[in-house]
Structure formats: structure tokens, C-alpha cells
Amino acid sequence: RARERERDGVVGRKRDASGQASRARSRAATTATTTALEPFRHRVDADPSFVETTLRTLRTATTELLNLSSEGLSYEELYGKAYALVLRKQGDALYNTISDAVTDHLCLHVASKIADVVGDVEFLKDLETRFARHRKSAQMLTDVFIYLDRVHLKRSGNANLEPVGDLVITLWRECVVNNPRIRRRMHSCMLDLIRRERDGESVDRDALQKVTSMLLTLHESVYVDEFEVKMLDETRSYYKAVAQKRIDIDDCPTFLRMAEARLAQEKDRSEAYMAPRTTSLLLEQARNQLLKEMSQSLLHNATSGMVHMLRANQIENLRRMYSLFSTMDDLEGIPDVMFNHLKEIGKSIVNDLENEKNPAQFVEELFKFKEKYDTILIEAFANNRLIESQCNQAYQLVANLNPRSPEYLSLYLDHMLRKSSKDASQSELEIILNRSMGLFHLFHEKDVFENYYRQHLSKRLLNKRSASDDNELAFIGKLKDDCGFTFTSRMEGMFNDMLTSGDLTREFEGVYSRGSGSMEVNVSVLTTGAWPLKVHKTPINLPHECERTCKVFENFYLSRHAGRKLTWQANMGRADIKARFASGEYEISASTLHMCVLMLFNTHETLTTKDISDLTGMIGDELKGCLQALSCVKGKNILTKLPAGKDVSLGDSFQVNRDFSSKTTKVKILSISAKRENDHERSLTKSKIVDDRKPQIEATIVRVMKAKKRLDHNSIVMEVTAQVRNRFMPTPADIKKHIETLIEREYIERDPSDRKMYVYLA
The missing domain is CATH 3.30.230.130 (Cullin; Chain C, Domain 2)
Structure with a gap:
């Protein structure tokens, strides 16, 4: 307004007399703008006894509402009285009055009546029924004192003040639930009912469910402190006694069925009248006492434990055991028991003298052994990875216990792939080949198997004893998929030689038949590096008829392949x-x-x-x-x-x-020669295999160092082992020896600044 007056003064000085009327109108407008109307104020005379009278009235009304006696009460009138007290800043007094009224009602009337109820179920029902009435009255009090909640509680800034409804429920906990008589009796009644139900009695689940719901309504911490903790302690004690009693009289399958039934009952019990959070805790306590604490007695029971179940092939009992122990850490030793049992059974197979004399029987026993426990792994243990890992380790241990296992498998396949083996159909033979590959996977020294298999394959091909080339090539294909092309390249070369020799023989027969003599001849020309032949240093003197035919064929062959040399192998x-x-x-x-x-x-x-x-x-x-x-x-x-x-x-x-x-x-006429090697021949074969490994290990070391340029000793050992393990398993000592050889030959050298490191020399 001051700025307006100043502006009007400046304007008035600049205008002439004709602007006087305009300035008058401006001052009139300014006067109207600055006029303000104030609200009518009058003095209110307060009744000195209004607050005390109103508080007394509201306390009485609160007690009536707690008793659900609302006849004669006007909610509008009560709301108005509470409203008036809040306006007079008597909110704290009103809040304390409500609290005192609820406390007196609960402590003096409700708690004593509940504590005097006769009968456990009746006590719990009365407790829950009165709580339901109390919750209803709490809602009515909330409606009456809603202005107190909305205005006073916010203005007071006291975070400890609860809304009236929550206050009423909190006071129930303090005055009723925490009442020593009620609390002790509530605990004993609930636990006693649960114990009786566990013992097979029929109890009132509804009463238990309503009481636990009451505790949850009060607060989750109340439910935990007043029921869950004590119930879990009781569960621990109860099942500890049950387990100790039953383990002495039941065999393992019976005990497991009891445990399974008990756990199912506890789950049903928890879902019926406990909070969802309690289910897992309850089952954990029951499992710990029934299974975890008794695991060693169950697993290692000499007459009915896990080993007995495995021997008797009790799939159903093993499945039940796995199901019960599957939620526990490391399955409580089931994988270890499985490993030790497989190792024991495998050793008995390997050490059986009858199996030692009969390679086919030895391999069949290994097949049955692995098939049986693979079935148990699938059907009883659901292919659990931890158990499967232990089984595979046991299988590998057993398969490599006998150093002649690769030779025996090759002999077994030699028997099954020969024409004389007429017992197996094509589908059965396919199963046998797949089983053989499963056993082959377990061998650490796959190159030993390759050596024997090539020897047996060569005899089948040269003597025309193979039942089917398709079966032979199918198994070689499986080996190729597992170990790579280099593993089977010489075997495939043997088949190529036989095909080429067939064409060559047919061509020769046309030339030879036009020459002289009536001797029928079939010559196989073999590549020296592909066939495992023992070359005779001294030639065999053939009959004159054969010598003449050999000369004719040699001239025929060399005329088509100049520069080659033929060495006749009469022993084959x-x-x-x-x-x-x-x-x-x-x-x-x-x-x-x-x-x-x-x-x-x-x-x-x-x-x-x-x-x-x-x-x-x-x-x-x-x-x-x-x-x-x-x-x-x-x-x-x-x-x-x-x-x-x-x-x-x-x-x-x-x-x-x-x-x-x-x-x-x-x-x-059959040759008098053992199908299996004698000790001398076996040592020669082993020496040859070791000699064949040397260039492979050295080539792998050079290849790794060329790629990495600089590596420490342990890394070289790991890399080399990983690359050659599909043929054999080198020892760290072997790798170290070949590293020293390569250092002498200047392929690699030690780092002068760090003797643990090796450097590739280009």
C-alpha cells in the first residue's frame, strides 16, 4: 500500500489540475484494498470441571465398550467429548484414561476369569474367545477415539504412543498373556496337547490354531517367544527320546518308515495350527533327532543298514533313505558309504580267481556290477550329483585295480565280434558295445586297450573271422567319438588295407588263372605302420608250389607299385x-x-x-x-x-x-597258443607302450610351451595331463623326466631369474 501511495504521489505531481478527479478515484480504490475483516472474537467461559467430568464419562464408556455393553451409548456424543478434550489439549489425559481403563478391565476382571477356567481345552477356548471379544471392543474404541489418533498422536511427537486400537491389543498381551498364571498354563496346555497328539490321541486342533493365531495377531515376536521356541524345545526332547528308544528295537527300514511317517505328521500338524514360518524349523528339529543324530547307526547297521540294502537291491528302502536325508548337508555320509561299498564289491570281483581265469566272465561281472549300481543311482538316489561323483570314482578305481582289465575287455570284444559268437542278436550286441564303451571310459590307460584291440582286430580281419564289418566299424566309431581321430586312425587303416587287398586279389586272380597252376590264392597287402605284426627276421621256407605263386604275385604287385617292398608274413x-x-x-x-x-x-x-x-x-x-x-x-x-x-x-x-x-x-587245426599273454610277452608289450608314450608326452609339452611361451612346472603338468588323458594318465614324475629331456635338447629352458619357470625356445 505504501508503494501504491508513493506511485500515486509521483503521478499526481506530474499531472495537471484536470487529473485531480482521477487521483481521488485512485485513493478511494487504495482505501478499499487495504481494508481487512477480522473474525468475530468473543470470550468463551470454560467449565472448570468439564475436563474431569468428560474424562470420567469416557472412562466409564470405555469400560462398557470393553464389555461389549453399548446399549444407551451414543457414538456421536462420545466422539464429540473426545473431540472437545483434544481441542482443549487434553489428549494426553484422555490417552492415559483409556489406557488405565483397559488395564483395570483386563487385570481385574478378564485375566482372573481366564485363569480360573477348568480343563486344558476349555482354558484355551476361553482365552481365544475373550480375545476375540477384546478385538471387537478394540475396533469400537478405535471408532470412538479416531480424532485422538488422527490429531493428538501426530501433534504430540511421541513415537511411543500407539493408536488406540493397537494400545488395546498391546495391553491384552501385557495384562493377559504375560499374566504369570495364564502364561504358565497356556504353555503347558498347548505343549501337552501337542505331546498327546504325537502319542496318537485325538486333540482339539481348532483350539490350538486359534491360540496360535491370537499370538500372531499380538505380534510375530510374541508367537515366537510364547510358543515357537518352547514348542521346538519340546519337539527336540520328544524325538530324541523316541529315536533312542526305537533305534534299539527297529531295523533300519522299519526305523526309516517310522521317521517318514513322523515327519509327515509334523508337517500336517504345523500346517494345521502353526505359522508357516514354523514348518521348516519344526521339521528340522525332528530330522535332526530322528535322522541326523542316528545317521551313523542307520547307515552302518550290520544287518539292515545301507550296505545291506545295497547288497539286497532294496530300491524302495534306499529311495526312502535318500528322500529323508536329501535335505541334510552332504547327505549325512551316504556318498561315502556308497563309495566304500562299491570299492569293496569291486575288489571282490577283481580278486576272484575264477574271474582271473576267465576274461569274459570278468568283464561280464564288471558289467553287472556297474549296471546294478547305476540302476540304484537312478531309481533310488535320483541321479544325485554328489552320489554319482562318488560312484564314478569307485568305478574308476575298480576298473583300474587289475592292470589287465584293458586286455580282458579286448578279449571279451574279440569273442563277441567273431563269427562263432551266435548267441547275441544285433540289438543285444549293440547293448554289449555300449556297456564296453562305459567300461572303456573308466580306464586310465586307454592306449593299453588300443594296443590289444588292434592285435585282436587284425586277427579277425586276416582270418576272416569277423561276424560283421558294420559292427566292427560301429565300435571303432564309438572309440573315435570318445578319443579322437588319432586313436582310431590305424584301425581304420587296417580296414582300408583289407578293402584294397580284396580288389587287388580279384585283379590278380584274373592274371594268375591265365598263367599256370590251379592253386587258389588270397593275398592281403598290409601297411606296416597300421598293423601290429611281429615281423619275422628269418623267412619261412614255403613249399615250392607256394613259392612259385608268391613270386608271380610279387611281380604282379611291383609292376603296379614301383619302389615298394613286400615282406611275406607266413605266420599270419x-x-x-x-x-x-x-x-x-x-x-x-x-x-x-x-x-x-x-x-x-x-x-x-x-x-x-x-x-x-x-x-x-x-x-x-x-x-x-x-x-x-x-x-x-x-x-x-x-x-x-x-x-x-x-x-x-x-x-x-x-x-x-x-x-x-x-x-x-x-x-x-588250431594253433597251440594262449589267447592271453604270458608274463614275458606282457612285459614286452608294456615296454612298447611306454616307448610309444614318450614322443606323445614330449610333443604335448612342446605344444603347450609354444602356445604359452612361459609356464611354471605345476601348470605344465596340469596342461599335459589334460591333453593326453584321453589316451593314458601320465604321472608327474614322467612329465618331469621328459621336461628334463627337452631342456637337454634345447626345446625349453629354465628362466634364469626364476628356476621354477620354464621358457619356450623358438
């Missing part, structure tokens, strides 16, 4: 010979070496061992085995040995057995 061949005896004419199927010996008797009546050696070029065990096969096998003794006996010496003499006879016209 077979021959069919026609022989006439007094009993009739027979067709003798024998090895080429047998044929060389028999053909000598076309021109000699009697020959000594030394004579035969000089004429054929055979020496040592090879010659002895050949002569034993022709003279010492009953029913196939084409030659007669003097003196009689199985042992062959240089002075023994041989002649044709003119009394020879056979029920069949075709006689098959």
Missing part, C-alpha cells in the same frame, strides 16, 4: 589242404606254418624236430606249438610223435598218422 596266413588217409579224404584247414610242416611229409616218411626246423626255417616256441597242434591234440593228431607226450624236443621224430580218422570231412 591260413591254408586249406586236401589229404587222403585210409579212413577217407579230408580237407584240412590250418595255418600256413602247419601247411609248411604237413607238405614235408609228401616227400619224407619220418622227420625229427631238428629236420623240420632246418627245412621250414621255424625255431623255438613257434615250431613246438606247431608240432604240438599237429600231433598232440586228440581227434586232430594228423602226425604221430615218438616218443609220445606233449613236450617237444629236438630229438623227437614225427610221421604221418595213417590211422587218422575224423567224423567230419573238414578238419580244423
Whole structure:
């Protein structure tokens, strides 16, 4: 207004007399703008006794509402009185009056009546019923004193003041629940009912549910302190006693069924009248006492424990055990028991002398062993990773306990893939091949298996003894998928040689048949590096008919492949010979070496061992085995040995057995040679395998160092082991030895500043 007057004064000085009327109107407007109306104020005379009278009235009304006696009460009038007290800043007095009224009502009337109720269930029902009435009255009090809650509590700034409804409920907890008589009785009644129900009695679950709901309504901490903690302690004591009693009289399956039933009951009990948060805690306490504390007694029970279940193949009991223990840390030792049991069973299989004598039986036992416990793992233990890991470790341990396991598996497959094995159908053979691959996966020294399998495969291919090339190639494909191309490259090369040899033989037959002679010949040309052949340093002297045919074939082959060299391996061949005896004419199927010996008797009546050696070029065990096969096998003794006996010496003499006879016209002579290696041959094979590993380890070390440039010793060991483990498992000592060799050959060197580090030399 001052600025307006100043502006008006400035304007008035600048205007002439004709602006006087305008300034007058401006002052009139200014006067109207600055006029303000104030509210009518009058003095209110307060009744000195109004506050005290109103508080007394509201206290009485509060007591009536707590008793749900609202007849004759006007909610508008009570609300107005509370409103008036708050306006007069008597909110604290009103709040304290309400608190005192509720406290007196609960402590003097309600608590004593509840405590005097006779009967446990009746006591709990009365407690809950009165609480329900109290909650209803709390709602009515909230409606009456809503202005106190909305205005006074906010203005007071006292965070400890609760709304009236919450105050009424809090006072119930302090005056009723915390009443010593009620509290002790409430605890004992609830726990006693739960204990009776656990003992098989039928109890009033509804009463328990309502009381626990009351405690939750008061606050979760009240529920925990007044019920949950004590109930869990009681559960611990109860099931500890049950477990100790039953473990002495029940066997393991019976105890587990009892535990399963008890846990199901506890879960049902918790869901019926406890808070959701209690279920897991309750089950944990029951499990701890029934299972965890008794786990060693259950698992290691000599007559009915886990080992007994495994031996008896009790899938249902094992499934129940796993289900009960699955929620506990480390399954309470189940994986360890499984590992130790598998190790024990596996050792018994490996150490069985009958299995040692029969490789096929040994492998079949391992198949059954693994199949049985794989089934248990799936059906009883739900393929639990921890148990599966322990099973695989046990399988590996068992499979590698016998160093001859790779050889036995190869012998087993050799038997199953031969033409003579007619027991297995194609589908069964596929199952056998898959089982064999499962066992092969477990071997640490896969290259040992490769060595034996190549030897047996070569004999099947050369002697035309393989039942199906498709089956052979299928298994080689499985090996290739598991170990890579280099593992099976030589096996595939063997098949390629046989295919090429077939085409070459057919082409030669066309040329040879036009030449001379009627001898039928089938030649296999083998690549030296692909076939595991023992090359004869001294050649075998073949009969003249065979020598002539060999010369013709050699000229034929070299004319098509100049620069190559053929070395004849008579020990790997077979021959069919026609022989006439007094009993009739027979067709003798024998090895080429047998044929060389028999053909000598076309021109000699009697020959000594030394004579035969000089004429054929055979020496040592090879010659002895050949002569034993022709003279010492009953029913196939084409030659007669003097003196009689199985042992062959240089002075023994041989002649044709003119009394020879056979029920069949075709006689098959088998070589006298063990399918399994003797100790000397095994040591030679092992030495050869070790020699083959050396360049592989060294090449891997160089490859790793070339990629990494600089590595410490432990890292080299880890890298090399990871790269060659699909063929064999090198020891750290072997790797260290080859590292030293490479340092001497200047492929790598030690770091001068850190002797633990190695550096690649380009």
C-alpha cells in the first residue's frame, strides 16, 4: 500500500489540475484494498470441571465398550467429548484414561476369569474367545477415539504412543498373556496337547490354531517367544527320546518308515495350527533327532543298514533313505558309504580267481556290477550329483585295480565280434558295445586297450573271422567319438588295407588263372605302420608250389607299385589242404606254418624236430606249438610223435598218422597258443607302450610351451595331463623326466631369474 501511495504521489505531481478527479478515484480504490475483516472474537467461559467430568464419562464408556455393553451409548456424543478434550489439549489425559481403563478391565476382571477356567481345552477356548471379544471392543474404541489418533498422536511427537486400537491389543498381551498364571498354563496346555497328539490321541486342533493365531495377531515376536521356541524345545526332547528308544528295537527300514511317517505328521500338524514360518524349523528339529543324530547307526547297521540294502537291491528302502536325508548337508555320509561299498564289491570281483581265469566272465561281472549300481543311482538316489561323483570314482578305481582289465575287455570284444559268437542278436550286441564303451571310459590307460584291440582286430580281419564289418566299424566309431581321430586312425587303416587287398586279389586272380597252376590264392597287402605284426627276421621256407605263386604275385604287385617292398608274413596266413588217409579224404584247414610242416611229409616218411626246423626255417616256441597242434591234440593228431607226450624236443621224430580218422570231412587245426599273454610277452608289450608314450608326452609339452611361451612346472603338468588323458594318465614324475629331456635338447629352458619357470625356445 505504501508503494501504491508513493506511485500515486509521483503521478499526481506530474499531472495537471484536470487529473485531480482521477487521483481521488485512485485513493478511494487504495482505501478499499487495504481494508481487512477480522473474525468475530468473543470470550468463551470454560467449565472448570468439564475436563474431569468428560474424562470420567469416557472412562466409564470405555469400560462398557470393553464389555461389549453399548446399549444407551451414543457414538456421536462420545466422539464429540473426545473431540472437545483434544481441542482443549487434553489428549494426553484422555490417552492415559483409556489406557488405565483397559488395564483395570483386563487385570481385574478378564485375566482372573481366564485363569480360573477348568480343563486344558476349555482354558484355551476361553482365552481365544475373550480375545476375540477384546478385538471387537478394540475396533469400537478405535471408532470412538479416531480424532485422538488422527490429531493428538501426530501433534504430540511421541513415537511411543500407539493408536488406540493397537494400545488395546498391546495391553491384552501385557495384562493377559504375560499374566504369570495364564502364561504358565497356556504353555503347558498347548505343549501337552501337542505331546498327546504325537502319542496318537485325538486333540482339539481348532483350539490350538486359534491360540496360535491370537499370538500372531499380538505380534510375530510374541508367537515366537510364547510358543515357537518352547514348542521346538519340546519337539527336540520328544524325538530324541523316541529315536533312542526305537533305534534299539527297529531295523533300519522299519526305523526309516517310522521317521517318514513322523515327519509327515509334523508337517500336517504345523500346517494345521502353526505359522508357516514354523514348518521348516519344526521339521528340522525332528530330522535332526530322528535322522541326523542316528545317521551313523542307520547307515552302518550290520544287518539292515545301507550296505545291506545295497547288497539286497532294496530300491524302495534306499529311495526312502535318500528322500529323508536329501535335505541334510552332504547327505549325512551316504556318498561315502556308497563309495566304500562299491570299492569293496569291486575288489571282490577283481580278486576272484575264477574271474582271473576267465576274461569274459570278468568283464561280464564288471558289467553287472556297474549296471546294478547305476540302476540304484537312478531309481533310488535320483541321479544325485554328489552320489554319482562318488560312484564314478569307485568305478574308476575298480576298473583300474587289475592292470589287465584293458586286455580282458579286448578279449571279451574279440569273442563277441567273431563269427562263432551266435548267441547275441544285433540289438543285444549293440547293448554289449555300449556297456564296453562305459567300461572303456573308466580306464586310465586307454592306449593299453588300443594296443590289444588292434592285435585282436587284425586277427579277425586276416582270418576272416569277423561276424560283421558294420559292427566292427560301429565300435571303432564309438572309440573315435570318445578319443579322437588319432586313436582310431590305424584301425581304420587296417580296414582300408583289407578293402584294397580284396580288389587287388580279384585283379590278380584274373592274371594268375591265365598263367599256370590251379592253386587258389588270397593275398592281403598290409601297411606296416597300421598293423601290429611281429615281423619275422628269418623267412619261412614255403613249399615250392607256394613259392612259385608268391613270386608271380610279387611281380604282379611291383609292376603296379614301383619302389615298394613286400615282406611275406607266413605266420599270419591260413591254408586249406586236401589229404587222403585210409579212413577217407579230408580237407584240412590250418595255418600256413602247419601247411609248411604237413607238405614235408609228401616227400619224407619220418622227420625229427631238428629236420623240420632246418627245412621250414621255424625255431623255438613257434615250431613246438606247431608240432604240438599237429600231433598232440586228440581227434586232430594228423602226425604221430615218438616218443609220445606233449613236450617237444629236438630229438623227437614225427610221421604221418595213417590211422587218422575224423567224423567230419573238414578238419580244423588250431594253433597251440594262449589267447592271453604270458608274463614275458606282457612285459614286452608294456615296454612298447611306454616307448610309444614318450614322443606323445614330449610333443604335448612342446605344444603347450609354444602356445604359452612361459609356464611354471605345476601348470605344465596340469596342461599335459589334460591333453593326453584321453589316451593314458601320465604321472608327474614322467612329465618331469621328459621336461628334463627337452631342456637337454634345447626345446625349453629354465628362466634364469626364476628356476621354477620354464621358457619356450623358438
